[in-house]
Amino acid sequence: MPARKTTSRTKSSTSRTTARKSAGRKTAPRKSVASGSVASGGRTSTASRQKSATKKAAPKVSAKKGAKPSSKSAAKTAAKRSSSGSPSAAEQLREYQRKRDFTKTAEPSGSEKRGASRKKGQLRFVIQKHAASHLHYDLRLEIDGVMKSWAVPKGPSADPTVRRLAMQVEDHPVEYNSFEGTIPAGEYGGGTVMIWDTGTYTVEGAGDRDQNTAAREEYASGDFKVNFHGKRIQGSYALVRTRGGMRGNSNPDKPSWLLIKHRDEDARAQDDFDLTTEYETSAVSGRSMDEIRERGKVYGS
Ligand code: MN
8 A cells, every 4th residue: 555645635636626626526525534533543454344344234145154165156257267367358348249239329349359459557437327227336446458347326425424335337448438429228228328437547556567467367366456546436445345246246256346436535435425416417518418418419429
């Protein structure tokens, strides 16, 4: 865990505030909760957080002994994959492609090789607001040439005391990061998709490992600490895998996770600052959900 420079805090929060304004921010007040009520002043340890998070969020599952082996075997499978090197993007995207009819949806097919062209050490992320049957936010983090994906029903929060359920879904192609448009009704995920935020992320505690390797290994461990460098979402978050499924998600390959803000200078109390209502338009086109739906045009095309 890298120490933060306190000397440059004033300067960096000023420039960050400016960046937020230009990213479409609606209101001004910014109260930091970084030095909030926790006696230690630091972040909760991952172990205790995971323990309490699991306890609170998934009591039925953790009480069942049967749920344990399935999540363990999923982790083992992922670990086995990583030790034999990067899995191919094509293999990882089979489920994505199987679920979609590309003659009907304008979503990218994932057959292009564009994903491989990333700069070393620059892992991309996107958060897409998706008005499907239920409105949710899709968080996607680049690992091994694909976007690992989670549906976050309530979207991200900047408040360290708020845990947001993040249900893992199928890997998406990197080209999906620039998809903003409307998936036809009746097709898989039918509804409007907005690019709510996009940028890069870094893996905390990567040490000597390159970023992609660190991301792959932390993801596989189920305790994935990332630093977002977005237009709107900033700073350190944990993605913590819970045991087994929740809310009918019983597939051990697609477990539930919790998205939790770490206590840092970007932390904000939810009551003062709600990320999802603070930013309601596209981070790339400035359009509202209605405007994306009405114009029907896919961003960038
Ligand atoms: Mn979605």
